[in-house]
Amino acid sequence: MNKTTFFLGATAACAFALPAAAQDLCGGAVSSGAWIGGDEANSDISTAGSHSDQLALVLLGNAHVSLFTVSSPTDVRLEAQGQGSGDPLIELLDGNGSVVGGDDDGGGGTSSLMTQTLQPGQYCLLTNSYDTMAPLTATVRIGRTEHEALTEVGQSGGDRGGEGSDGGGDMPPVEMDDCGGLWELADGPIDGQLGGGGITMTETINQVPGYSFQLASDAMITITAENEAADPVLTITDSTGGFIAENDDFDGLNSRIDFTTPLAAGNYCIKLDALSDGNVPVTVSVTEYDPAAAAAAMYDRGETAPPMDGSYPITDIGTIDGRVVEMVQIDGDDAKWFSVSVDAAGLLLIEAIGGNMGDPVLRLFDDVGREIGYNDDFGMGLDSQVAARVQPGTFLLAVMDISGSSPQLRVVMERFVSAR
Known part of the structure; x- marks a missing residue:
């Protein structure tokens, strides 16, 4: 991403963060960024003596990218506080480029705050302006939860500015101990109801802007909010309003938060906001986190490659020698997977053609x-094209259509070898 940034060094002293090579950044999901501690060696939040700050100027809708690592499981706090009327948004990517979480206004007022337990690895924190056309100057702070906080909620554990949801709708403020009177998912702890389909509630967000629940013991859980017509945003806080996690558009326009490390016993609040229609029913579910189901869902979305052990459907195209054309019908939103092999080094060119109807x-x-x-939308149309330099071996191809009404796609695979 092109951007202009000015960096303010960690805590007391001024330091200029050096850009990192593009191939090192969160699986290639971002093209440039700066280490929060000035360089990679000083950007390990697990061992840092204090928090680190950057001062970011975001122009023309581009993101400021802060890079950091954790060397052991660590409770981190990520904050962005705008100057003047600036309204920052933050989004966290892991080393594979997958979205871990994000926030808008969780730090009180227009400030952003995200706290989460992170596993060892590299991370990229993206700071954007809520108004994509307006320039933003913001302080970005990354540290552990015991370090000095930047935002109001981080300092006091208080509410989110007293206005409830981002859109200032009917969401009551989150109050001490009772989630502002939000509906209870169950009378007492929900631990024994997480198996199977878990607990499910379906109401409009304008009528029921959130729920509260209690865990008697630590548990890995999944929380979802589903109805693309509403485009729900899902925010989880503790009962005092302390921000825990937020998600928008995990699966299409539906939201989901997976707690892959146990959520501690206690009282929690599920806050909902509708970015589209708040009068359509939204189904909220709390279930036991299922790693196998979560992995299968990622395969269905084409986000990560499935194993080639027969446990997930993959169509074997065989060895590509010249050109192969496949007609592919996409049913629903799930990806169709194919394996292709090449027996010599060269270029593998793949095209998905929707005939001006689909969006592959x-x-x-x-x-x-x-x-x-x-690739999505190669050239002037909605068709897609991928060209990859490959060595002999087997490759996995995910074909999707995001139009919602896919025709039969024509997928063309061609292998080119170097001239000798």
Whole structure:
């Protein structure tokens, strides 16, 4: 991403963060960024003596990218506080480029705040302006939860500015101990109801802007909010309003938060906001986190490559020698997966053609699951094209259509070898 940034060094002293090479950044999801501690060695939040700050100027809708690592499981706090009328948004990507979480206004007023337990690895924190056309100057702070906080909620554990949801709708403020009177999912702890389909509630967001629930013991859970007509935003806080996690558009326009590390016993609040229609019913579910189901859902969305052990449907195209054409019918939103092999080094060119009706998307992975190609909307139309330089081996191709009413796609695969 092109951007202009000015960096303010960690805590007391001024330091200028050096840009990192593009190939090192969160699986290639971002093209440039700056280490929060000035360089990679000083950007390990697990071992940092204090928080680190950057002062970011965001122009023309581009994002400021802050880079950091954690070397052991760490409770981190990520904050962005705008200057003047600035309204920052933050989004966190892991080392594979997958969205871990994000926030808008969780730090009180227009400030952003996200706290989460992160596993060892590299992370990219993207700071954008809520008004994509307006320039933003913001302080970005990354530290552990015991470090000094930047935002109001981080300092006091208070409410989110007293206005409830981002849109200032009917959401009551979150109050001490009772989630502002939000509906209870159950009378007492929900631990024994998480299996199977879990607990499910369906109401409009304008009528029921959130729910409260209690855990008697630590638990890994999944929380979803579903109805694309509403475009729901899902925010989880503790009972005092302390921000925990937020998600928008995890699966299409539906939202989902997976707590892959146990959520501690206690009282929690589910806050909902509708970015589209608040008068349509939204189904909110709280279930036991299922790693296998979560992985299968990622395969269905084409976000990561499935195993080639027969446990997930993959159509074997065989060895590509010249050109192969496949007609592919996409049913629903799930990706169709194909395996292709090449027996010599060269260029693999793949096209998905929708005939001016569909909107295909292509993702190409190598045999160990690294994404080596992605495209949506190649050229002037909605068709997709991926060109990847490959060595002999087997590759996995995900074919999707995001139009919602896919025709039969024509997928063309061609192998080119170097002139000798």
